[in-house]
């Protein structure tokens with residue numbers, strides 16, 4: 001700055017002075033999106049066991065997509081056993097509650113039982129897949145949403161929050177019964193908070209798994225998957241760190257499979273698979289003209305369980321002039 005130096009403390013004070021002049025009715029700055037809590041079910045709701053019992057009493061197929069085959073259903077049963085066991089634990093988050101200096105918070109369902117589909121577009125395999133999250137189709141998810149809203153309301157009455165004199169703007173105190181909260185939540189819900197996974201789940205093949213524990217795709221030679229899609233159940237966290245771990249493991253596995261005797265891609269003819277559709281054939285019969293060194297047993301198509309969190313926004317208005325916001329608030333969540 002033109003050869004002059006400014007005392008950092010003086011600089012910050014000047015900034016605060018200007019900010020206060022410009023925004024004299026509000027805080028000099030508001031932190032956004034830098035803190036969150038993942039909350040276990042027993043902390044979220046004292047009646048968590050009722051929800052677990054309700055889930056255990058369900059017929060597994062009742063809320064699953066009609067396109068699910070026996071393997072998808074078996075996979076869902078295996079997943080829900082793990083999820084329901086985790087529901088009673090104090091060290092496993094079922095929901096995420098992000099918080100910041102602003103007056104609203106999202107409530108994120110991290111362990112949904114609703115399941116959707118990610119299907120190839122049979123009209124054109126090169127277009128985007130057809131994804132249906134089937135969000136909130138399972139009433140157990142709805143029960144957890146209701147518990148989340150009640151918990152958030154309780155949290156806003158906790159000592160760290162009450163000194164900010166919050167006033168609930170949305171949904172508002174007129175929405176009070178469980179069924180009112182559930183209907184309101186459905187209307188304000190988005191299908192994902194961008195942590196979708198599970199389209200090529202690592203699971204046994206007879207449970208609709210697409211990749212094995214060494215990340216190779218069942219039925220396909222020489223194809224591995226190493227990204228978020230292999231995770232069968234959404235982790236109770238933002239997933240990037242887990243994805244880095246998967247990618248590093250995938251790199252190690254793929255390197256260990258490297259066979260220098262196999263010619264590089266492009267130097268050998270690629271096999272072609274055609275589907276016979278002659279009038280006399282009722283079931284299409286694949287016929288493969290395979291090259292001697294490269295065979296394709298099956299394409300890695302996905303008809304997998306797709307699972308994603310759903311979330312909605314709960315909005316509160318703080319009336320205090322300067323919000324003193326601290327991590328005290330995190331202590332109120334647990």
Ligand SMILES: Cc1cc2nc3c(=O)[nH]c(=O)nc-3n(C[C@H](O)[C@H](O)[C@H](O)COP(=O)(O)OP(=O)(O)OC[C@H]3O[C@@H](n4cnc5c(N)ncnc54)[C@H](O)[C@@H]3O)c2cc1C
Pocket residue numbers: 194195196226227228229238239240241243
């Ligand atoms: C808006 C948003 C915010 C998020 N915030 C967070 C966060 O704060 N913290 C967190 O932990 N997670 C966050 N996530 C989730 C996280 O980004 C993803 O879970 C993670 O990036 C998934 O990693 P991936 O490697 O599986 O896929 P991606 O990161 O999507 O990587 C796939 C790559 O493949 C490339 N690609 C696609 N098609 C082709 C093709 N045909 N040929 C060549 N390349 C191709 C793409 O360009 C891309 O680079 C966020 C996601 C979104 C969308």
